[in-house]
Amino acid sequence: MEFQDKVLTCIDCGAEFVFTAGEQQFFHDKQFKNEPKRCKACKSKRVAVLERASLLARRRAPLCSCRTRATCSQCGKDTTVPFRPTQGRPILCRECFTQKKTAASA
Numbered sequence: 001m002e003f004q005d006k007v008l009t010c011i012d013c014g015a016e017f018v019f020t021a022g023e024q025q026f027f028h029d030k031q032f033k034n035e036p037k038r039c040k041a042c043k044s045k046r047v048a049v050l051e052r053a054s055l056l057a058r059r060r061a062p063l064c065s066c067r068t069r070a071t072c073s074q075c076g077k078d079t080t081v082p083f084r085p086t087q088g089r090p091i092l093c094r095e096c097f098t099q100k101k102t103a104a105s106a
C-alpha cells in the first residue's frame with residue numbers, strides 16, 4: 001500500500017498540518033484507525049495538559065495515605081483509620097463502628 005502526504009485540519013486551532021506518508025505508514029503498522037486530529041503544536045500542548053492533570057491527581061492522592069493500617073479490636077479484620085492509632089485505644093473497623101453506634105443509639 002502506497003502512502004502519500006495528506007493535509008489535515010487541526011480540530012483545536014484549525015491550522016492545516018501534514019500527515020506524512022511516513023506517519024501514515026506508522027499508523028497503518030500500529031493499526032490505528034483514526035487519523036491525527038491535532039497539529040503538532042496542539043498535540044504537545046494537549047500532552048502537557050494531560051501530564052499536568054495526572055501530576056495534580058497524583059499530588060492529590062496522598063490524602064488517602066494519611067489513613068493508617070490497623071486491625072479492628074472487635075472482629076480482628078484489617079482496616080484503615082484516618083488517625084494514628086494510639087496504644088490501648090480500641091480500633092474499630094467501619095462495620096463494627098457502625099454496629100456500635102447503632103447499638104448505642106438503640
Ligand SMILES: [Zn+2]
Pocket residue numbers: 010011012013014015038039040041042043
Ligand atoms: Zn492545532
Ligand SMILES: [Zn+2]
Pocket residue numbers: 072073074075076077092093094095096097
Ligand atoms: Zn471490626
